[in-house]
Structure formats: C-alpha cells, structure tokens
Amino acid sequence: MSQAQHLRADWLNSPATQAACAMLTGAGHAAWLVGGCVRDALLHLPVADLDITTDAAPETILALAKAAGLRALPTGIAHGTVTVIIDGTAFEITTLRRDIATDGRHATVAFTTDIAQDAARRDFTINALYADATGRVRDPLGGGLADLEARRVRFIGDPARRIAEDDLRILRFFRFHAHYADPAGGIDAQGLAACAAGLDGLAGLSRERVGAEVRKLLSAPDPAPATAAMAQAGVLAAILPGADPLALAPLIHLESQPPTTGIPPHWLRRLAVLGGADPGAALRLSRAELRDLSALRDAIARPDPPAALGYRLGAGLATDATLARAALMGMPPAPGWQSEIAHGAQAQFPVRAADLMPNLQGPALGAELTRLQDRWIASGFRLTRAELLA
The missing domain is CATH 1.10.40 (Ribonucleotide Reductase Protein R1; domain 1)
Incomplete structure (x- = not known):
C-alpha cells in the first residue's frame, strides 16, 4: 500500500470535489477527504459518500459556501457538520474534532486544528486515512495504510475504550471484517476479546441501528466468517437469539457456484437462513421486510416446488427461498429450477x-x-x- 499513498480517482478529480476543497483552501483552511472514500478508493472499490474534514469552524464553512454561491445545510452543526451540495453531489464537511465525553451512544466533542486528534477519535485504523485535493494521503496515527494493505481490521488504540465510546462499534467491527478483512488472516484477537467483554452495551442500542448494521454485514460478499466470529464472542446470540451461524456458510458456497453466481447476494435471504427466535422484532424491520421474511421462512419449511414458489412469491423471493432451502438441506436445487420459477411467476390463475x-x-x-x-x-x-x- 506504500505505493498507493497518492490517491487517484475520478471522483477526486471531479469539478465538484475540487470546488468543495478549493472553497476551504482558498480561504486558508485545510481540506482533507477522510474515512470511507479514501479507504475504498485505495482498495479500488466504488465510493458512495464523500466526507471532508477541515480546521474551519462550522459557521465559517457556512459563510464560505454562501460566498461561493453554494447550497449549504447545517445538518449536524452542533457536532461540526455542514452539508454542501455542488452539482448535485453532497459533501459532508466536518470540523476537525476531539472527544471530551462519551456515554456509549453519544459523544460531546470539541473542535481542534490537530488532524491526529481527529484521527484518534475514529474507530478503526483503516478509517483514519486522509487525502488532500491532489490525492496525497496522510496516515496521522500510522498503521492505517499497513492494515489496509494486509486487509486487517483493528481498533484504534485500546479496543475496550473505543467500544466504551460507542457500543455500536461492536457490530461495526464484525461488519468491517466481513467487507474488508482477509479471511485467511483471521480476526483481530484483541478486538474480538473487547467485543465479548462489552456485550452488555448492546442492550442500549436501538433496534434500528442494530438492524442497519446487520443488513450491511449480511450484504458482504462472504459474511460467514464474521458471523461465526460474532457467535464466538456471544454477539450473535445477543442480537439474534437462536440464530445458527453454521447455516450461513453452505448458503454462501451455493451462491458462489454456477449457475447461481449471477444472482446478487440478498441480506434477507441470509437472515432467513440464520434463523433465530424472532429476527424481525430484534432488528426492527419494515412491514415489507417482515412480510418477505415471513414468506421466506414459511417457504423454506414447505415442500413446494420452484414453479409453485414462483407463482406464490414472485421470481425474486422464490429464488431466495429455493437457495435457502437447498443450503439448509445440503444439496443444490434440481436442474432447471430457475426456468421453473420464471414459468410460475408468469402464470395467471x-x-x-x-x-x-x-x-x-x-x-x-x-x-x-x-x-x-x-x-x-x-x-x-x-x-x-x-x-x-x-
């Protein structure tokens, strides 16, 4: 990763990104792209959110945006965040911060001009990477670039302290492991132990926040190793009582084999296979998601052939149900199952x-x-x- 310390990406060179940074640097302030956009660009992954950090105060950001004729929204101004919209692209611009108090869910912050202090309050080393408008990458704490190259997910500093600052970081640890870690490298032992020791904090999290993390984790290419580690630490039982982590690996294997390789992963299919006493209630799913999950669980338990599932559930859910049932039975679906589903989905009573x-x-x-x-x-x-x- 040492050779990738200069970031090259189309989104970085776009007029909108350059204008957002120039708005700040032109007034003598720093402008650093930070976090996920830098991490994912270095891994040559698609970038979704563009976050910028600066030594300018939130009120200064608003004033600079107004002077530049840009739309700015004080979306999180108490915590230093202003959203600036340029050519339809939203940039979350946040003043460099340091934590002065935390309670496991919320943080009281103070603004700073020290990029190392800002980096130290983040969760994982691979998320504490910064890049300026030219693409020059900074790793203020050291270790972030090396961990990214090794595909290793580690907490910054003391894992227990990071978790005490925000209990959701327990779930984020496993979610980031599922998306970014090298499975062959195993999971960070210190981080795993801290997650196991901090289990009580999960009870204070809202079901919406837990559900959002589980969705993202189960959408990873292969969440089975991370889910097994969650079970090892007691986290899986805490958020999904009765879930079986061993049920997920056969489904992932089936999804990766022809002719199913073209079927995109679906987190709800994987949740149905994991099982559990009442995952819908545990994760606060929407009505539509609850309906689909119930239909999937019913279909998994019934002997309906693929064509019948296609008619009753539609092609998408029928595909999910067929794959889930096959994985739980330990055998691939019968040949021609996809065409049977399509036939059933098109049938008119x-x-x-x-x-x-x-x-x-x-x-x-x-x-x-x-x-x-x-x-x-x-x-x-x-x-x-x-x-x-x-």
Missing part, C-alpha cells in the same frame, strides 16, 4: 371469484378459490378455466 358467484359467498368462496388454485398449481398450471370449473 384462470379462475376469478365472479366465476363462482353467486353460488358461493364469503369464506366458502375463498376456500373454493384456494382449492381450485391448489389443483391448478399441482397440474403445472395446465388446467384450463373450463376444466377447473367443471
């Missing part, structure tokens, strides 16, 4: 409620429609309307 009225009404009408639909599905969608009604 030929009988309508009006065909059975007025002879049937209410619950009797619903029961007969269900019976006819089951017959039609069992026939491979071949029975016609006339045959069903005969």
